[in-house]
Amino acid sequence: MAHRPVQARPGYPLQVISADSAADKPSGLVVHSLAKARIVSAAGDLFAEHGVGGTSLQMIADAIGVTKAAVYHQFKTKDEIVVAAVEEELSRLTAVMDAAEAEAGAAVERVPEALLTRIVDLALERHRMEFALAGDPVIGRYFADHEPFRQVVDRLYRLLTGETGPEARIRAAMLTAAIGGAAMHPLVADLDTDTVRDQLLHLGRRFLDLPG
Known part of the structure; x- marks a missing residue:
């Protein structure tokens, strides 16, 4: 099943604040690099829809239009993505x-x-x-x-x-x-x-x- 790329919802920011916009982030939010922010954002949406057990690394990669290897480059395991989310x-x-x-x-x-x-x-x-x-x-x-x-x-x-x-x-x-x-x-x-x-x-x- 294909998954559409994750985008910011109208009127709201992406779910994870990237380091590029850290100066404007609300107090207390976790700051990630832009690449990690995109992965965690996509993973969070998929976790909410399919549950953690029903979400694969390939699904996360497909959601943001990258290879699974690109996801592995930022996070060594799915567990690390779960913790970040x-x-x-x-x-x-x-x-x-x-x-x-x-x-x-x-x-x-x-x-x-x-x-x-x-x-x-x-x-x-x-x-x-x-x-x-x-x-x-x-x-x-x-x-x-x-x-x-x-x-x-x-x-x-x-x-x-x-x-x-x-x-x-x-x-x-x-x-x-x-x-x-x-x-x-x-x-x-x-x-x-x-x-x-x-x-x-x-x-x-x-x-x-x-x-x-």
């Missing part, structure tokens, strides 16, 4: 959480609302990349004992629910999985982005027992 997405989630906390300031109770809004926007803009990676069973096995991964995910769940413990983690996991899945579900494919966004926010607030 996850680190990139974790940096975006960290930036989103930092922004939500900064917006809420001293009003800690406002953090879940601010974070929910940013998560919904991220899911729509990024085609559920973060949530697809976070829910991928292969990723889970890779990063089950990876402390930075666990810290980012635990922080996300804590900020969303304002609580800790198994119940809070499960609630937040259900919500983020639902947002990521609904954002790209075939049943909403014919709806405009504003409608999908409004409904995701409305239902997310209800799930978290937030005002509005």
